[in-house]
Amino acid sequence: MNSDTISRLDDWRFRNKGRLLLVIATLFWMGLYTYPSLLTPYLEDVGASLTQAGLILGGYGFTQMILRLPLGIWSDFLQKKKVFVIAGLASALISVLGLMLTQEIFLIFIFRALGGVAAAFWVQMSALYMNYNVENSTAAVSHLGLVNSGGTIIATFIGGQVIARLGYQSGFGLGAIFAGMGLVLCFFLPEDKLAPNEEVATAKSVLEGLKLSIKNQGLIWGSIFAAVSQFLTYSSAQGFVPQYASNHGVSASQISIMVTINTIARFIAIVLVSRILLRYFRPKQILLVSMLINAFLLFAIPLAQSYMSLVIIMFLLGLVSATQMTYFMDAATSHMPAERRSTAVGFYQAAYGIGMVAGPTLTGAIADVSTLSSAFLVAGFIGLLAVGLMAWKLPDRAAIQS
Numbered sequence: 091m092n093s094d095t096i097s098r099l100d101d102w103r104f105r106n107k108g109r110l111l112l113v114i115a116t117l118f119w120m121g122l123y124t125y126p127s128l129l130t131p132y133l134e135d136v137g138a139s140l141t142q143a144g145l146i147l148g149g150y151g152f153t154q155m156i157l158r159l160p161l162g163i164w165s166d167f168l169q170k171k172k173v174f175v176i177a178g179l180a181s182a183l184i185s186v187l188g189l190m191l192t193q194e195i196f197l198i199f200i201f202r203a204l205g206g207v208a209a210a211f212w213v214q215m216s217a218l219y220m221n222y223n224v225e226n227s228t229a230a231v232s233h234l235g236l237v238n239s240g241g242t243i244i245a246t247f248i249g250g251q252v253i254a255r256l257g258y259q260s261g262f263g264l265g266a267i268f269a270g271m272g273l274v275l276c277f278f279l280p281e282d283k284l285a286p287n288e289e290v291a292t293a294k295s296v297l298e299g300l301k302l303s304i305k306n307q308g309l310i311w312g313s314i315f316a317a318v319s320q321f322l323t324y325s326s327a328q329g330f331v332p333q334y335a336s337n338h339g340v341s342a343s344q345i346s347i348m349v350t351i352n353t354i355a356r357f358i359a360i361v362l363v364s365r366i367l368l369r370y371f372r373p374k375q376i377l378l379v380s381m382l383i384n385a386f387l388l389f390a391i392p393l394a395q396s397y398m399s400l401v402i403i404m405f406l407l408g409l410v411s412a413t414q415m416t417y418f419m420d421a422a423t424s425h426m427p428a429e430r431r432s433t434a435v436g437f438y439q440a441a442y443g444i445g446m447v448a449g450p451t452l453t454g455a456i457a458d459v460s461t462l463s464s465a466f467l468v469a470g471f472i473g474l475l476a477v478g479l480m481a482w483k484l485p486d487r488a489a490i491q492s
Contacts, residue, residue: 107280108222112237114175114272114279115215119241121182121269122205124249125189125261127349128342129202130333132258136193140333140462144454146199147329151320151446153206158443162213162436171218172279178211179273183266190262212238213436239357246353250346308485309434312422313441315377315484318476319414320445322384325453325469327352327407331391331400334462340397348397348404355408360416373417374486378477380410385473392463418442421485 125132133143165174181204188201216234245268253261323329332345340348367376387407394400423434449469456465 108219110275110278111175111215111219111222112233114179114275115219115234116237116241117268117272117275118179118182118208118212118215119238120245121179121186121265121272122208123242123245124186124265124268125253125258126328127246127250127332127346128253128258128261130330131336131342131345133195133198134333134336135258136195136198138195138198140330140454140457142195142199142454143333144329144450144452144457146195146202147324147450147454148447149199149203150206150209151324151443151450153203154210155440155443155447157207157210158213159436159440161210165214165217171214171221172276172281174211174214175218175279176273176276178208178215179269179276181205181208181211183269183273186262186265186269190259190266213439235360239353239360243350243353243357247346247350250349251343254341254343254346306434309422309437311483311485312418312420313438315381315476315480316415316418316422316438316442317445317448318472319381319384319411319418320442321449321452322388322445322469322473323407323411324446324449326388326391326466327404327411329450330453330457330462330465331404331407334391334466335397335400337462340400344397348401351401352404352408355405356412359409359412367413372486373420374480374484377414377417377421377484378480380413381473381477381480384410384414385470385477388466388470388473391466415442 129147130143133146138146161174165171185201185205185208188204189198192198192201219234245265249261249264252264327349332349335345335348336342371379384407387403387410390403391400394403419435419438422438453462453465453469456468
């Protein structure tokens with residue numbers, strides 16, 4: 091390859107780096123989401139108890155919980171993001187390949203947890219895209235949300251249909267294809283440009299910001315309630331509702347459609363509902379009502395007598411869950427000084443990961459000693475308790491300004 095060709099290739103990589111990263115990000119989420127909609131029925135097929143299934147589901151959140159903040163500090167220290175993007179795609183690829191090649195419960199736990207490691211790198215992927223679009227950060231956030239939701243929706247539907255027709259291993263294999271394509275494209279991204287002599291100052295400022303941030307009551311309570319929201323979500327829509335549906339004779343294809351509808355509802359809430367609600371209500375009011383609805387929906391799951399009733403519940407769960415996570419982040423971080431906001435976001439994301447772990451773990455354990463219906467009722471009561479605590483402790487801040 092001559093120097094002119096190399097120069098033209100470098101020029102193309104630089105001019106199209108933003109678009110290329112969005113394609114990579116879409117493939118990243120598609121690689122992670124071809125199979126989760128049917129993971130709990132699969133775990134039952136390979137002989138896992140509901141407690142083990144809960145631990146496997148929780149492993150995905152556990153690795154995110156413990157890695158997000160350290161990875162954020164490390165990447166800020168190095169001032170390099172591309173290597174973290176490559177690591178994220180590589181982790182996603184190894185995760186789905188491992189799931190495709192084993193049916194051992196312990197190894198499934200390890201490889202599902204590795205999927206959580208991959209998801210933890212989304213922060214660096216997002217930061218790199220924001221660096222590519224410093225002149226229009228608002229549009230950049232919108233683009234990232236679109237590829238996150240779009241990739242998840244597409245993969246959930248296509249992966250579920252592939253699994254329903256060709257089996258679980260084919261669903262894992264499809265995820266490996268998506269992740270592998272994304273990993274190859276990573277090497278076409280231009281190299282990061284490291285600003286000289288900024289590493290120590292950056293790391294020091296991040297650590298100082300962390301010490302100050304964790305003393306802030308708004309951040310603490312907003313993060314706690316976000317963890318409760320994730321607890322409810324990963325106990326139900328992202329956890330055991332597919333298993334509950336499977337136990338009641340719903341097919342794999344129908345379950346994948348049901349979970350896809352839940353994901354679409356989350357996208358609708360982020361794009362449309364949140365903007366409409368803010369015209370009439372304060373964020374705290376929205377959060378209290380959405381948490382109350384979430385709790386009642388969990389009570390309604392054991393009463394569902396048909397597939398269509400489960401679809402409606404899943405759609406509504408998607409709306410309230412995404413609405414909550416949008417406004418909990420605002421309650422936790424919007425008041426933070428600009429120089430500490432990224433650290434606050436990292437703390438917030440690490441904290442709500444606790445709910446992603448505790449939700450499926452506790453739900454699976456309760457279901458093993460009782461029933462899934464009882465586990466949903468327990469989760470619903472936790473939601474009601476959260477409503478009371480939110481009314482007392484959650485800051486009542488002004489609406490988000492678009």
